[in-house]
Amino acid sequence: MTTHLHSPAVAATAVHKSYGDHVVLDGVDLDVPSGTVFALLGPNGAGKTTMVQLLSTLIRADSGQMRICGHDVDREPDAVRAAIGVTGQFAAVDGFLTGEENLMLMADLNRLPRRERWRCAVDLLERFELTDAAGMPAVTYSGGMRRRLDLAMTLVGKPRVVFLDEPTTGLDPRSRRTMWDVIRRLVTDEGVTMFLTTQYLEEADRLADRVAVLHRGRLVAEGPPEELKRQVGDGHVTLRFADPDEYDAAARILDVISRDESALTLKVPGRGDVGSLRRLLDRLDHAALTVDELRIHTPDLDDVFFVLTGDPTARQEPIR
Numbered sequence: 001m002t003t004h005l006h007s008p009a010v011a012a013t014a015v016h017k018s019y020g021d022h023v024v025l026d027g028v029d030l031d032v033p034s035g036t037v038f039a040l041l042g043p044n045g046a047g048k049t050t051m052v053q054l055l056s057t058l059i060r061a062d063s064g065q066m067r068i069c070g071h072d073v074d075r076e077p078d079a080v081r082a083a084i085g086v087t088g089q090f091a092a093v094d095g096f097l098t099g100e101e102n103l104m105l106m107a108d109l110n111r112l113p114r115r116e117r118w119r120c121a122v123d124l125l126e127r128f129e130l131t132d133a134a135g136m137p138a139v140t141y142s143g144g145m146r147r148r149l150d151l152a153m154t155l156v157g158k159p160r161v162v163f164l165d166e167p168t169t170g171l172d173p174r175s176r177r178t179m180w181d182v183i184r185r186l187v188t189d190e191g192v193t194m195f196l197t198t199q200y201l202e203e204a205d206r207l208a209d210r211v212a213v214l215h216r217g218r219l220v221a222e223g224p225p226e227e228l229k230r231q232v233g234d235g236h237v238t239l240r241f242a243d244p245d246e247y248d249a250a251a252r253i254l255d256v257i258s259r260d261e262s263a264l265t266l267k268v269p270g271r272g273d274v275g276s277l278r279r280l281l282d283r284l285d286h287a288a289l290t291v292d293e294l295r296i297h298t299p300d301l302d303d304v305f306f307v308l309t310g311d312p313t314a315r316q317e318p319i320r
């Protein structure tokens, strides 16, 4: 296999993909340097999984070019498959096998020499904090443990690029943080390139060197999280209401970034300076609405998403 040491880990140019009349990707360009974490961010149905399926040779694009570590996805699919690992929302883990057996099976499938299989399994179990659970059937694992085992299994084949499709969807905050640590360590210690898709702005912000925002089949922004946040400038203000009717009424009169029905909170754009806060409170006063609590935030990716897409439908997704 030819190695392309100086090629970007992932490069895509003018990628189009439709299902019937439904345009899912409408000319997407990507460039991910080796040894970095890249996050493709977007709400449900934005086309993130489709992009991963295209780059990992699972489906074909209608047009456009894609290369992984210098290998053309269309013309050299075997070389691409040898360079990548994919972990998805539907893990490859067999619940009836123990963690160790799952890893040994994967080592077998990757044709590792017999004496290396066990060493590889033990090493991965330790790095992924699964040593204590190594002998237990995977069906007894928590969601976070399963995701870690799935990622460990992907690494048996020593991929240079790992696609992580929504790696922490459905995990509790602690498991999410453990997963983030594992992902970061793989990049820092081994130079693996991570291409992750996520709906969670916080995840992209914490993990990624570069973030791209996918909206209606197009990239609406691309850059380091800090740069995107700078583009937005102002932060936001969170307002909490005690009364559901007042919460609803406020949501109707204000320019709302996002809303949380259960907490009765609204996020509205604003720097939090005295003048703009006074204007905001005056508007609520005139409508006879009482705010229970007010918090001021510096810009985060949530604000970036709102400013870039300005699309209220995008705001209803479970972004956090």
Ligand SMILES: Nc1ncnc2c1ncn2[C@@H]1O[C@H](COP(=O)(O)OP(=O)(O)OP(=O)(O)O)[C@@H](O)[C@H]1O
Binding pocket: 019, 024, 042, 043, 044, 045, 046, 047, 048, 049, 050, 051, 199
């Ligand atoms: N095989 C298919 N046939 C028809 N439509 C499809 C197919 N696969 C995906 N789609 C459509 O393409 C759009 C993008 O789907 P995709 O799964 O890529 O989105 P996503 O951003 O990964 O969303 P999620 O966060 O929910 O996984 C959706 O509207 C989906 O219904």
